[in-house]
Amino acid sequence: MSKTKIPALPGDVTWTEDQWKAIWAKDQDILVAAAAGSGKTAVLVNRIIQKVISEEDPIDVDELLVVTFTNASAAEMRHRVSEALEKAIDDNPHSQHLRKQLSLINRASISTLHSFCLEVIRKYYYLTDIDPGFRIADSTEIQLLRDEVMEELFEEQYGQSDNEQFFNLVDAFTSDRNDDALQNIVRSLHDFSQSNPNPGRWLDGAASMYELADDDGIDDLSFIDSLKFDIGLQLDTASDLLERSLALTKIPGGPAPRAENYLADLGLVAKLSEVKDQSWNALYEEIQNVKFGTAKRLTGADFIKEVADEATKYRDKAKKIIKSLQEELFSRKPESYLRDIRELKGYVDTLVMLVKRFDERFFAAKAEKNLVDFADLEHYCLQILTGETVDGERKPSAAAIEYRNQFKEVLVDEYQDTNLVQESILKLVTADGEYDGNLFMVGDVKQSIYRFRLAEPNLFLGKYTRFTHDGVDSGLKIDLNCNFRSRKEVLDGTNFLFQQLMGITVGEIDYDEDAQLKKGAPYPEDDPYPIELHLIDGAADPEAHSEMEGYDGGFEAEELEKAQLEARQMAKLIKKAISEKHRIY
Template sequence: MTQLTQEQARAVQERRVSVALSAGAGCGKTHVLTQRFLSYLDPEATGGQPARLRELVAITFTERAAREMRLRIRRACRARLLAAPDEPTASYWVGLLREMDSARISTIHSFCRQLLCRHAVEAGLDPHFRVLEEVEAQTLLLELLDDVLRRRLAQQQEPFLELLTTYDLPTLRQMVQQLLECRLEIDFPYWTQRTPEELAQHWEKLYQDWFSAYRMEFLTDQHVQNLVQLIRSGQKVSELVRQRWDQIETLLKGLPHSSNLQADIQLLRENAKVQDLRAKSHWPDEDFYIQYKEAAKKFRESALKKLESFSRWPEPSEVETLARMALHVLSLAHEVLQAYEEEKRGQAALDFDDLVAEAVRLLEGPYGQDVRSLLAAEIRHLLVDEFQDTDPKQVRLIELLCGEDFLRGKLFFVGDYKQSIYRFRGARPEEFHRLRSNTPPGGRLSLTVNFRSQPGILDFVNALFCEELGPEYEPLRPHRPQRNPEPIVEFLWAKEPAQETSDDESPEAEETEEPFQAEAEGSEEAKAAEIRRQEADWIARRIRQLLDSGQPLVHDEEAAREGQERLRPPQPGDIAILFRALSNIQIYEEALRQYEIPYYLVGGHAFYAQQEIYDVLNLLRAIQSPQDDVALVGVLRSPFFNLHDETLYWLARSGAQQ
């Protein structure tokens, strides 16, 4: 067996109970998953009673991960074949290699598709059903949305017209689209039968529950904590300042249960001002004054402002109007979904969400017991990767597949709460915590030894997550020694000009921050753009400095393969810049070009987002739907026809007159 750490070996060898493996990033999770799969097939590891390949099911999150796992298992089988001590052992591994293409290693959607194909009749499906690709399903849904909007517009229905008087058509379309994206989380039949009054009452209850919790959590706000820390710092201040501090602490203490919240917020705001406290006699020194003034400003302008905005519930008439509008929008989305389901039935098609839902329905339905018994006999061991990105429906499927053996050694699942990135698709990382807590203690295992990063990086990650995730967080431990000179984590803070303290900002200087002067319209956007340009320049300049320094900073993999551990100077390909969004990417590209840094953009304007593709799509939409004026204008303006806007205007005017 490949050399494993103590943690990895336990995760591979534990057989008494099912295993819930919490695996940190870079800790060899895929390697362990592969070795666990192989251990079921190894005659030596199983005491001469290996599982058959078809009795193992491995579920990965992506097709790419499934291919990688299959490839790793194939390589490991080949290595064991070459190391076989005798002919029978070699013949065994040769047989496994020949069967490897039939190994049941797939995504959960592929598994469900195969299950439904085998039991289409029991599931009430067309045996020849097809699966819509994600892009195809999304396109169909949007086309049906446009059809519904056009039909409602042509019918001149009163609720629809009321929506159009409040929102324009593109905004309304976007609102319905957002509901469609959350369709799995909405009980449309239930909510479309509710009255505006019932929905308004539901909203108010949700608000009251949430705001009660928020009032309790307000004291943990960072700006509140910073102000309280300064108040309790023990600094010598005047009696007037001390009186205001005592008032602030008293108000904060009673805030969660205040009977007159608005008045208390106003008192907090007044007591947190320093406009009339500029004399030196009030403060121990100028530095503390400036520090407190900045903390008080952020307390007022961030924490208190947020609390005040959250504390106001609209008038009942306003809420009922919003509820009525919401139900109108919900009915539009429901109509689109009904048309979508009808269209899929007509095509004998399922989308990816249907695959899991129909598989669960099959296993829970009239024929469920028979199908589950069959699967229980077929599946001896079930392995699931990336469990933190599963949704409740997928978790229910796994529970049904395991049946009574759910915690008795049949299931091996791997996840990491920190690495959940698909919540927007319905993933619920708390499901991983729930199942892990239900697993017997002997099966709650962890991988914490990191093979990817140096100690300095891991120290930063641990410091960042330990407070955020609380006592459940398991610190990552380094496998490799620290080779770079520390510190190896740097921060480049691009600050707003207003945040910089001027030389004349002293207790005796003129107070200008209270009240704050109104800023010109658009100044916030301009300020943000300036900060981004500053940040981009700093990043590019720092990268240029690293590349020109010649300082050995990067682990030399070629030398490591020769048995030598050393560092080499960085190259452009060693550096990555990560963004939350690419909306302002051009600013950073300009900075990189200015400092002559070669780069390429990953995830930028993809093939289907290019203008040429939009032109073709507009042409096809205009042909399919002559009423789609937007698509028609788009194709007429494209290189297909190359009409100017002025020409389109006169054509439209001429058509209207006719």
């Protein structure tokens, strides 16, 4: 049984059982998988309030660390907690504890993680080499500085006459016009490395993937299992397509004579799947011999042309998959790939060198101007909170232990968007152990696949898989899948769509009963409301890209661009609906 004792759900409240459990569960790490429209913010606010007004074990509001994803979310959270406290005071006007909480609310740690990092750095700046008078650079300023540092770095590299490795890298990744492509690669690698607790170690690890011993084969490559996994997915898809073709031969009017072709094709694909798990060389040899037989002729009037054409279409798609594998991965002998990887080692080492030098110069340029960016905030905070590293695991510093003693619980919203640096920070200020921890995480398991802002979704997915609904020997998992925004038709359509798209193999999670959206809003169901699915191709809408030029409004350009496209499409649909209504009436 769970170690959490949940009070009985009163009959006069509107909470669902899972919401009630999320409000009251305690004494261990808790992961709340909250679907869209499931009332997660209300649950989070009420959890905070219940801890503050508890008669058995009341705590002060500044003994909670509440981490939100945006400043707006933090402001809304603080406002809602304040309103709830005022209401509690109205019900119990003589409570000195509640009045104290209202006075503490502005000091409470309800903020983005970056704001918390800033608080840590301001308090313990003397433990780092940062100037206490630093300021956070705005996006335009930091981008201009990045570009300036990058240009200076590349000019210096061009100026070295004995810099053959750099010139080889330039030849490999740039055009005759400019070296923007290579500069963008350096920027991307730098940004991604900063999302790791130890950027330098991550870069060195990426370069080490190209180190091969003389007797190493392709099966010894660190990424070969991932590549074979992808090949397996493609072979499974080809097999599914051929099974569809075969099924069509068995229906009335189907191309029955071609069943022999499809069975033979399925045998070829099955053999490829079998040898794939043996060795790369075996798969290479086998795929060279793949030849699809000529389709049997169909004569007479015993078959329906449309059915035969559909079966042919499935078979052609399967053949195209196999042909693509042959051309993209198996057109060359395995030895040639090993030779390429050994030759690439020099390019990768040079690229890593550029990223590291860019990082050093960019850091120095920011320090000279007394600037920090958001990545700096995270790494300075992590430096302050880390005492020592034992067997690769960070131990809390004296500062981290102070925060552990201060915070009775740490609550994190939008946990699926957490990266590895942020996770390391959270671990250092929370109690050790998931079964006995004090970390409360809220996130959407379906959004975890998007990897917003260099997030590491496996942090969420790993806990979602590891935690259990009873919390025995692990953390506690609670699913909030009751949607209070949408009609049944919308939820049914969404569930149907994602049942086809998401699974462990591709989407990293099963869209099972726990993940599906359940109806919570009391919409009438007398009349059916059919739904529509609209797919928006951003690349085909140049207007959205032109509107983003020069934008600096506080949101990521890519996120705003998507919002603009969605808003434009919604506006078109609303205008169409209004126009049609006017025509009717």
